[in-house]
Amino acid sequence: MSEKRKDELLNDHNHDGVDRRGFLKCMAWAGTGAFCVMKGGVLNSYSLSRFSEMNTADMMGELSFVQISDSHMGFNKPANPDVAGTLKAAVGKINALSSAPEFMLHTGDISHLSKPEEFDTVDQILKSATPKDVFYVPGEHDVLNDDGKQFLERYEKGSKGAGWYSFEKKGVHFIGLVNVMNLKAGGLGTLGHDQLEWLEDDVKHLKHSTPIVVFAHIPLWSVYPEWGWGTDDSAQPLAYLKKFGSVTVLNGHIHQTMQKVEGNVTFHTAASTAFPQPAPGKADSPGPMKVPAEQLKSVLGITDVNYIQGKHALAVVDSSLA
Amino acid sequence: MRRSVSIAVLAAAFVLGTLGLGAGQRSYVANAQERMSTMEVKIDNFSFGPVTLTVPVGTTVTWINRDDIPHTVVSTDDSMTFKSKVLDTDEKFSFTFSKAGTYPYFCSIRPKMTGKVIVQ
Numbered sequence: 434m435s436e437k438r439k440d441e442l443l444n445d446h447n448h449d450g451v452d453r454r455g456f457l458k459c460m461a462w463a464g465t466g467a468f469c470v471m472k473g474g475v476l477n478s479y480s481l482s483r484f485s486e487m488n489t490a491d492m493m494g495e496l497s498f499v500q501i502s503d504s505h506m507g508f509n510k511p512a513n514p515d516v517a518g519t520l521k522a523a524v525g526k527i528n529a530l531s532s533a534p535e536f537m538l539h540t541g542d543i544s545h546l547s548k549p550e551e552f553d554t555v556d557q558i559l560k561s562a563t564p565k566d567v568f569y570v571p572g573e574h575d576v577l578n579d580d581g582k583q584f585l586e587r588y589e590k591g592s593k594g595a596g597w598y599s600f601e602k603k604g605v606h607f608i609g610l611v612n613v614m615n616l617k618a619g620g621l622g623t624l625g626h627d628q629l630e631w632l633e634d635d636v637k638h639l640k641h642s643t644p645i646v647v648f649a650h651i652p653l654w655s656v657y658p659e660w661g662w663g664t665d666d667s668a669q670p671l672a673y674l675k676k677f678g679s680v681t682v683l684n685g686h687i688h689q690t691m692q693k694v695e696g697n698v699t700f701h702t703a704a705s706t707a708f709p710q711p712a713p714g715k716a717d718s719p720g721p722m723k724v725p726a727e728q729l730k731s732v733l734g735i736t737d738v739n740y741i742q743g744k745h746a747l748a749v750v751d752s753s754l755a
Numbered sequence: 756m757r758r759s760v761s762i763a764v765l766a767a768a769f770v771l772g773t774l775g776l777g778a779g780q781r782s783y784v785a786n787a788q789e790r791m792s793t794m795e796v797k798i799d800n801f802s803f804g805p806v807t808l809t810v811p812v813g814t815t816v817t818w819i820n821r822d823d824i825p826h827t828v829v830s831t832d833d834s835m836t837f838k839s840k841v842l843d844t845d846e847k848f849s850f851t852f853s854k855a856g857t858y859p860y861f862c863s864i865r866p867k868m869t870g871k872v873i874v875q
Binding site: 508510543546547573574576577587616617618619620621659660661717718719720721 | 768800801804822823824825831840841843844859860861863864865867869
């Protein structure tokens with residue numbers, strides 16, 4: 434027993450009380466992403482941390498992909514001293530999926546400080562993932578100091594404006610939006626006039642039956658405006674998407690999973706691969722949350738949502754981990 | 756430009772103080788100098804503290820980031836009077852206010868964070 438304690442203390446390099454054993458526990462929650470499968474034109478999203486409880490039938494569909502978010506490579510504070518390790522853990526979970534996803538979406542904050550070596554590290558880790566294609570949108574941490582020039586150069590050559598684009602996969606229309614540029618004092622995320630104009634044009638000629646997946650860093654719905662968790666001009670894009678039968682919006686930024694359904698639109702936010710943040714209003718600020726590893730699962734309260742298509746509307750089945 | 760001039764003035768005052776005064780007097784002058792011309796704004800818990808800071812003309816204000824998350828300090832007047840680079844944990848940014856006026860500013864990464872410096 435004393436031998437073990439000695440061992441744990443020896444490994445406490447950061448003097449933060451997190452030893453290797455504790456760290457491995459952290460990886461159980463931190464290395465998370467979401468497995469998304471399109472079934473009958475409706476997107477189902479499952480947290481990878483609950484993956485062992487899923488059955489194969491849940492995973493089958495026309496198209497599947499994985500969403501990861503908020504890797505914050507370069508972050509080294511007590512909330513997670515090894516963000517590279519937890520990103521590797523997320524990749525490990527993705528590679529363990531029995532049905533390989535076709536590609537990955539990264540919904541931003543790839544890096545913590547927009548440093549080239551931070552992006553390099555993430556690129557290197559993601560190379561070991563089974564899905565080879567990764568589609569990115571920037572988080573505010575990815576466009577520091579240079580208005581996103583480096584980000585565009587690395588990840589989105591050929592995209593429009595600040596980096597928005599769309600693509601088709603198996604009949605599903607994916608739209609990557611940028612809402613972290615030109616932020617105004619006191620405001621929330623911003624899409625801006627040019628991007629909205631492009632979006633209106635982009636979806637104009639699509640059939641109403643085309644399933645739409647929108648992904649952007651900051652939530653496109655008002656999660657908690659007091660902490661900046663929302664987008665000022667998000668009503669406009671949602672109006673453009675009203676005519677479609679199935680719209681899914683995937684976001685990051687808030688480092689926790691949340692879901693909401695509004696008419697034909699379902700909203701999801703993904704957990705971070707790096708560190709958790711408090712629930713809206715449950716702390717003085719949305720800063721990184723340091724929680725004992727054993728308590729994390731209950732604090733995070735991971736929730737899965739299964740969307741089942743009814744005749745006219747979407748029915749929602751909400752199941753929690755507890 | 757204005758900023759470098761006032762830094763030069765401060766440096767000259769410091770050199771004079773160091774050379775010309777005895778130890779007791781020197782520390783008195785230094786303290787008075789500090790009170791008069793340097794003020795600190797702490798960035799903590801995703802907010803600026805104090806939110807509104809009132810200082811006399813010529814004051815150097817230093818912002819220090821005590822959060823685990825990077826922030827910036829960017830003035831929101833049309834001429835963008837001051838703009839820091841990204842401040843990681845414990846990093847600082849200083850600006851000397853040589854003209855009276857009200858200077859609102861914000862964190863361009865977390866724009867809900869706003870503050871104001873009133874120079875009289």
